[in-house]
Amino acid sequence: MAVNLSAPDPAKLAPIDGVKLGFAEAGIRKAGRRDLMLMRFAPGTRVAGVFTQNSFAAAPVLVCRERINAGTPVSAIVVNAGNANCGTGEQGLAAARATCAAAAKLIGCAPEAVLPFSTGVILEHLPVDRIEAAMPACANSLAANHWADAAAAIMTTDTVPKGASASATVGGKRIHVTGIAKGVGMLQPNMATMLTYIATNAAIAQPLLQRMVKEIADKSFNRVTVDGDTSTNDSFMLIASGRAGNAEITDATSADYAALHATVLAVATPLAQAIARDGEGATKFITIRVSGATSDDEAARVGKCIAHSPLVKTAFFASDPNLGRLIMAIGNAGVANMDVSKVSIWLGDVRVLLNGGRDPAYREEDGARVMKPAEIDIHVALGRGGAEQTVWTCDFSYDYVKINAEYRT
């Protein structure tokens, strides 16, 4: 069960002028379940994205990269759940292109103006015929207020649909940002790729949109981990319809850029956290803050070393304030010349480690008290510099093994 996570109130997901969403049942995932989603953009909409670094990147990722690199304007995106179209070779590339063509024909744009996304089982060929058959229903349902339905249509093993909205004033105009995401591990190659789509009505130049999508990914989705793996299909797209009427943002040092960045991050952060809250088998949501690092990268590395350690994660599951496992994980981050006598650790409001050793004032019952709730905060102070980063993760439970060992059986 997800940790303190409920489905978004559809009324609170603000429509984005210039963006319409449709959905349908294509019968790819299972009968009677929405598994096809179409997002259509008004002319002039700009789209930027970041994709998985996995060498076995799926066919739709390869097609997206190709089209984005070619600078093709994007009119629509199409997402199917239930089949990842990965490890499918030339046939997979053709299937991804055929999916785009089916959407393009209905909405009246060039096939190259559609970007494809897939999530689901790996090494199975995509049933393009079912997608083609369901596409008319998908196109017929296009509407601006379908964000919550779209969030449900892209789910696989997710237990809760994930969506968020925020708004701000940019260049004197009211701008809105709405996003949806799916994913319950950074990777369960059967079903749980992370896909995120965040759209805004703000106007922003293409190079700055591409810059922003990377910056936001580094501060949100690249800071969350369930099992340390990376999917073959992970994708995060940032969409700007430009209809808010603000003067186009063209300067990354401007106040307008900063305001839009903050608003997009306000949507991306809860979506990223939602992925850890809905992590497979999760019973705890854990926030790991690492301060006193010499660089952001060093802080994130230490945080992820803690978040990835199966020994730390099983201790969280047991609500066990296991300090030994924490210092082991910190020590494994490969930080050169770490002076362990400067390291301190807090669990919630309890300082447990001081000068690299157990805090003399620490009592086990205080540790047990702060480990008991479903949400746990850890703060590691390295005592090396001024950089700080936060990583979110979940625990490692019997149900994680159960879900992943029994998935196909």
Next chain:
Amino acid sequence: MAVNLSAPDPAKLAPIDGVKLGFAEAGIRKAGRRDLMLMRFAPGTRVAGVFTQNSFAAAPVLVCRERINAGTPVSAIVVNAGNANCGTGEQGLAAARATCAAAAKLIGCAPEAVLPFSTGVILEHLPVDRIEAAMPACANSLAANHWADAAAAIMTTDTVPKGASASATVGGKRIHVTGIAKGVGMLQPNMATMLTYIATNAAIAQPLLQRMVKEIADKSFNRVTVDGDTSTNDSFMLIASGRAGNAEITDATSADYAALHATVLAVATPLAQAIARDGEGATKFITIRVSGATSDDEAARVGKCIAHSPLVKTAFFASDPNLGRLIMAIGNAGVANMDVSKVSIWLGDVRVLLNGGRDPAYREEDGARVMKPAEIDIHVALGRGGAEQTVWTCDFSYDYVKINAEYRT
């Protein structure tokens, strides 16, 4: 339960001329259990070692490094189980030195000629008084044929003591190599540091012994993983008493060096495999061979990416031939410019992946057949070059979570 692993037959662990072993109950781990081990070396014995890279290296590791770097001849080593003496600051260093002094006093050597090792709980101070009280019994029991007892005395959560012997002819003389190891994860910081001691009666120059210990570690202990973590106390010591009568080995390119290397590796390999076989909660022993890499490092990296993935390990537990998780893990190894269309995978004798896609001839029932036994072989051919490496690991079961979540509760 360990996978196809039984305790070594004491009669098959060859004594090493110049090496005597003693053991005692110090009451550190639990009452009525041997937890102290002393190994005494004849004059002229050479010792080389490799140690954990963890920044929170334990006090005994720091003392060992200091003494080995100083070139101090080593007369004995002392090992306690039940307390890792890690995260214990200056008091921990003093405790490690006091342990050595207690042994030195009894066997008549300088305190600096003794190396200390500890394994057990982290962040607790070492009860030096109990070690001092038990040391006379330990010294009184010194004997050349106590290898099996010594293997049992250094165990923590190990379910089976681990020992192996091999012999060969080097420089016209019969040489013997005997080793013992403990460890059931690369790290469970409560109790499961890896400690290994391999001794030979061969004569070899100190720089070559140091070279050999690194080479052997890279081919054996650095190729085994249970949970991807690295202990604060991991140590592997190679001991050469020089009593075999062979001409001292002084050339790393000589046939004698090669013969001794092969014999030490013949002991180190089953000891390393025993660690994975006895991995916490293990139900499967998995051998991952990666060939066709451009370098040994690349091959090992791909192998470890597979061996570390919780998704792959839970699939092994389920005897599930989950090809999607395998290609995901391979794709996450960070191999630049991997041409996935050249990658093939075999499970046992069944080719499952061909040219980056499912082998057209592959049938699920063949995959299920080879995944069923307790020992599973995986072969990944990258199609990039001529380098090849093998990694050993175990699966990830409910019992792994149980053991690590309930350890302290």
